[in-house]
Amino acid sequence: MSRTILCVDTVDRVGAVSTAIDTEEAFEAVEATSVEDAHAILDERDVVCVVTGYELDDGSGLEIVQAIRQTAPQTPCVLFTDISPGEIDTASFEEVLLEYINRDLPDAYDRLTFIVEDVINHSAQVSFLKPDDEQERLDALEQYDIDELPIEESFDRLTDLIASHFDTAIAFIGLVEADEENIVACHGGDWDRLTREDTICTHSMLQADVMVVEDLREDKRFSENPHLANLGIRSYAGANMTTSDGHVIGQVCLIDDVVRTYDAEERHELQQFAETAMEILELRQAALGTRTVEAVQ
The missing domain is CATH 3.40.50.2300 (Response regulator)
Structure with missing residues (x-):
């Protein structure tokens, strides 16, 4: 092309x-x-x-x-x-x-x-867009010891539920690092990491509300991206995972190979799933901290 x-x-x-x-x-x-x-x-x-x-x-x-x-x-x-x-x-x-x-x-x-x-x-x-609080956001993400947290099974169950609820081909939870998005759970795809210039979440995380792209081929930000085309992505919806301090550290996303629309209720539901993912992360981090203190004592 x-x-x-x-x-x-x-x-x-x-x-x-x-x-x-x-x-x-x-x-x-x-x-x-x-x-x-x-x-x-x-x-x-x-x-x-x-x-x-x-x-x-x-x-x-x-x-x-x-x-x-x-x-x-x-x-x-x-x-x-x-x-x-x-x-x-x-x-x-x-x-x-x-x-x-x-x-x-x-x-x-x-x-x-x-x-x-x-x-x-x-x-x-x-070249990719960054939030104004990029360094503070990365510092917030670093507080979560992802490799040590027992979140994989919980997030896998959650993405299975999200995909079933919205009847979408792919649902994933990604944590946005400095140069890559770490896909910590993915239903319907074998995704591990995506560079930030190739992930739509780079744009979605800049929006306060759920971001929906009904047809990537009609959106100038993504229509010329061959990587997204090779992945077969046609539509997207993403909701922010936001810390209690207001830093966006990740996304809960829906991907499909067909044009999709999401009404106000569906967008609200996706945001609730993102809040649930954040709560799981917070609870696992708190439990890890408690175990660490007990081990020291």
Whole structure:
């Protein structure tokens, strides 16, 4: 499956940019010659990278980058221009660019293809959204000695119950660590760990309420993720496991290979299951602490 790259520049320049992108078989270049055209394409298509000039007939390429940051903040962007960095007005566009290439360099178009592939791969490897309390959240998770807690059988029974209750293909409980999600129990799948850039829970944990994605193919955050496609994931629902101090350390999730909707009552029920999972974790941790004190005495 080719990856769509949005190429934005003036009419006399955009063709050369898209031709350079199309030399890479894995890429498909889509052209826009104005900020307005770029907005229309972003509304209609999923793109994995934006390559844009700086000066456009109806505005700045930075406006396009700012727009995609609102809907798909992880999408890498490349500013391909002959305008020097010192002449670029970035005052209103904080931290919006991943890469800058001077198009006047002799090998600029060869470098463009290389840089585009590199920033896409880099984004897939290390770029994911983090909660504002990320370090405090990780410290809270570390307080639970997961390897020593007898939670596996309880969580297995709970995921079996959740899958049966919602009649879904997969139900799992995952604890979100620094770089991975540790799947501590999973009904319907043989999952152990998922990298955070490949797990939908990276997004779900940022929401206070239950997050539902009825169709991943229609959601720009996930439609271009080949790992999720390979897993056969079509729909998702996730509820937060939250500590008494308000830190989200994990998720209770529903996965299906068909489009699914969840009404308000079902979302409430999923949140209750997440609270139950958190209570089990708290009780096991308290019991472990009691046994440790008794052993010392």
